[in-house]
Amino acid sequence: xxxxxxxxxxxxxxxxxxxxxxxxxxxxxxxxxxxxxxxxxxxxxxxxxxxxxxxxxxxxxxxxxxxxxxxxxxxxxxxxxxxxxxxxxxxxxxxxxxxxxxxxxxxxxxxxxxxxxxxxxxxxxxxxxxxxxxxxxxxxxxxxxxxxxxxxxxxxxxxxxxxxxxxxxxxxxxxxxxxxxxxxxxxxxx
Numbered sequence: 001x002x003x004x005x006x007x008x009x010x011x012x013x014x015x016x017x018x019x020x021x022x023x024x025x026x027x028x029x030x031x032x033x034x035x036x037x038x039x040x041x042x043x044x045x046x047x048x049x050x051x052x053x054x055x056x057x058x059x060x061x062x063x064x065x066x067x068x069x070x071x072x073x074x075x076x077x078x079x080x081x082x083x084x085x086x087x088x089x090x091x092x093x094x095x096x097x098x099x100x101x102x103x104x105x106x107x108x109x110x111x112x113x114x115x116x117x118x119x120x121x122x123x124x125x126x127x128x129x130x131x132x133x134x135x136x137x138x139x140x141x142x143x144x145x146x147x148x149x150x151x152x153x154x155x156x157x158x159x160x161x162x163x164x165x166x167x168x169x170x171x172x173x174x175x176x177x178x179x180x181x182x183x184x185x186x187x188x189x190x
Contacts, residue, residue, distance in 0.1 A: 014039055028054035032061045033068060036075045055083050084184070087161040087173055090154045093117040097150045103139055106146055107132055113150070116170055118158035128153070163187070 014020055020034040025043035034041035035058065045054060064077025088095075093113055100106045110132060114125045132138050138146065161171045163185060166178045181187070 025050065025054050028057040029068070031081075032057055035061050035079060035081070036069055036073055051083075082184075084180070087171060087177065089158050089161045089165075089171065090117050090156070091159040093154055094151050094159075097147050100143075100147065102143065103132075103146060106143075106150060110150070113153070118155040119153050120155050123153045 014034075014037075016038045018039055020030060020039050020041040021044075022028075022030040022034075022041065023044040025031065025045035028043060031041045031043045031054070043054060058081050062077055062079050062081070064075070066075070069075070093116075096109055096112075097106070100109060110129060113119065114129070119125065141149075161173065163181060165171055166173055166181055
C-alpha cells in the first residue's frame with residue numbers, strides 16, 4: 001500500500017469506533033493515519049525492523065509530527081500505544097542450534113531439544129540420538145548441514161508460544177506477560 005492510499009483508506013472505510021488492522025505493518029503508515037484519526041489500530045510485522053521504523057514512527061506521531069493527514073484532521077499529537085512481540089518457543093530452539101560452533105555443542109543441545117521443545121511428529125528421538133552420537137557419517141557432514149538437519153526436526157507450527165499454552169511452565173513466560181496477554185485477548189484467568 002502506498003503512503004497516499006494509506007492516508008485515505010481509514011478515512012473512507014472506518015469510523016472512530018472501529019479497529020484498523022494492518023497485517024503488513026511495514027513503515028507504519030496505516031497505523032499512523034488511524035492514530036491521527038482516533039481509530040484503535042493493530043499492526044503486525046514479521047521483519048525485525050519494527051522497533052527502529054514502526055515504533056519510532058508512532059512515537060513521533062504521538063509527539064505531534066505533522067506529516068500526511070495531520071493538517072486536514074487538525075492533529076496536534078496525543079495518545080499511546082503498546083508494542084508486543086510473540087514469545088518464542090521453537091524459534092528459540094532454532095536460534096540455539098544456529099549459534100552452535102561445532103558438533104559437540106549440537107549433541108549437547110539435542111537432549112534439551114527433545115525435552116523442552118516440540119519436535120516434528122515423525123522424528124525418532126532415540127534413533128537420531130544414537131545416530132549423532134555414534135555415526136561417523138553424521139560427524140563428517142559440514143556443520144551447516146548438521147544444523148539444518150537439527151532445525152528440520154523442529155515442529156514449525158510451534159515457533160511461538162500459543163496463547164493456550166501461556167500457563168505451561170516450560171514456556172518460561174513471566175507472570176506480567178501472561179497477565180498482559182490475558183488482558184489483550186480479554187481472557188479470563190484460568
